[in-house]
Amino acid sequence: MNHRLTAILSHLPPTESDRIAAAWQASCPDSDILLVCGGSQDSFNALESSPKVFVSDPRLRTRDHQRERQSYQGVFSAISAFIAPFPQYKFIHFTEFDCVPLHHNLPLWLENRLESENADVLGCRLSRIDGTNHPHFLYHAADPAFHSLIHQTSSRSDPSVVLSMLGCMSFWKRNAFDAVANVPDASPFYLELIIPTLAHHLGFRVRNLPDQSPFVKPSGSFKNLALLQQAGAVMAHPVKTFPTHTP
Amino acid sequence: MAPPLHRAAKALLRALVAIAGAKVTDQRTGLPAGKALFIPWRGKLLVIGLENARVSPAFLPQPHLTYWRQDLGFSSHPEPDFPHEPPAHCHPLPPPTH
Numbered sequence: 001m002n003h004r005l006t007a008i009l010s011h012l013p014p015t016e017s018d019r020i021a022a023a024w025q026a027s028c029p030d031s032d033i034l035l036v037c038g039g040s041q042d043s044f045n046a047l048e049s050s051p052k053v054f055v056s057d058p059r060l061r062t063r064d065h066q067r068e069r070q071s072y073q074g075v076f077s078a079i080s081a082f083i084a085p086f087p088q089y090k091f092i093h094f095t096e097f098d099c100v101p102l103h104h105n106l107p108l109w110l111e112n113r114l115e116s117e118n119a120d121v122l123g124c125r126l127s128r129i130d131g132t133n134h135p136h137f138l139y140h141a142a143d144p145a146f147h148s149l150i151h152q153t154s155s156r157s158d159p160s161v162v163l164s165m166l167g168c169m170s171f172w173k174r175n176a177f178d179a180v181a182n183v184p185d186a187s188p189f190y191l192e193l194i195i196p197t198l199a200h201h202l203g204f205r206v207r208n209l210p211d212q213s214p215f216v217k218p219s220g221s222f223k224n225l226a227l228l229q230q231a232g233a234v235m236a237h238p239v240k241t242f243p244t245h246t247p
Numbered sequence: 248m249a250p251p252l253h254r255a256a257k258a259l260l261r262a263l264v265a266i267a268g269a270k271v272t273d274q275r276t277g278l279p280a281g282k283a284l285f286i287p288w289r290g291k292l293l294v295i296g297l298e299n300a301r302v303s304p305a306f307l308p309q310p311h312l313t314y315w316r317q318d319l320g321f322s323s324h325p326e327p328d329f330p331h332e333p334p335a336h337c338h339p340l341p342p343p344t345h
Binding site: 126129130131132134155156157161163203204206207208210 | 294297300301302303323324325326327328329330331332333
């Protein structure tokens with residue numbers, strides 16, 4: 001058993017999810033793979049990959065993700081419950097099904113980066129957004145429950161800080177992951193905002209991956225992954241697709 | 248998805264911003280933040296544009312005292328680089344009492 005766990009969130013049909021899990025396992029032999037099923041119960045039952053967990057949280061299953069404030073609280077809780085009996089897992093690598101590894105051992109690369117940054121959490125497109133025109137911040141600023149949660153949770157001297165980070169990938173020290181996964185009442189807030197903000201206010205150090213952020217865009221697609229690899233990408237986010245062949 | 252009329256109106260506004268929008272400079276970095284239209288509306292300002300900028304407005308410091316005008320500028324936050332902080336129950340001092 002490894003000390004790194006890569007958790008892949010997928011709602012795709014079972015054959016597709018199994019293919020993606022197999023691709024990750026082949027690419028990252030020094031990390032264990034956990035398939036996190038956000039699809040139907042039938043899809044989950046048909047998965048051949050093991051281990052696997054099912055997420056029943058209805059707040060994961062949104063259509064207009066930002067306006068309905070899609071939540072990964074159920075996803076993180078399910079992963080946290082899965083790793084509870086396994087103290088050997090020290091690092092959690094969370095990824096959505098449409099993130100592609102372009103490094104021969106991405107979780108190891110991320111662990112080294114985490115250590116060099118002296119961080120607890122790494123993510124892409126991390127920015128501070130409180131007081132700004134960021135639509136997700138303004139949408140939550142109108143909700144007293146959001147401010148209340150942050151004030152109740154924060155160990156920071158400035159409880160006004162709000163961070164935003166893409167939800168499609170992140171890399172965590174286990175204690176930070178467990179702490180965020182087990183915050184009660186965090187569900188009604190949009191995942192890209194609440195996840196890094198809670199980690200920060202719980203006292204953890206959250207850092208950006210600015211060199212990788214151009215390859216992990218929230219929209220668009222990448223045609224030639226090999227070219228990205230040559231440009232320094234260790235991962236890419238082709239958005240809603242996982243290529244048949246990876247470099 | 249927004250109705251076609253809304254989408255057309257938004258596309259028109261985007262084109263108007265690109266043509267007639269005011270250039271906005273990030274006061275922290277000195278870099279362009281984008282272009283925007285500022286429209287007075289019910290005692291507030293509508294800001295149209297700046298979709299790709301993450302900036303907050305603030306009145307700017309002024310080296311000369313003037314009563315008749317002030318500058319309103321827009322600034323981004325620096326990239327988050329906060330240190331670790333121990334949880335509240337680990338702080339050496341008890342929380343303040345009021």
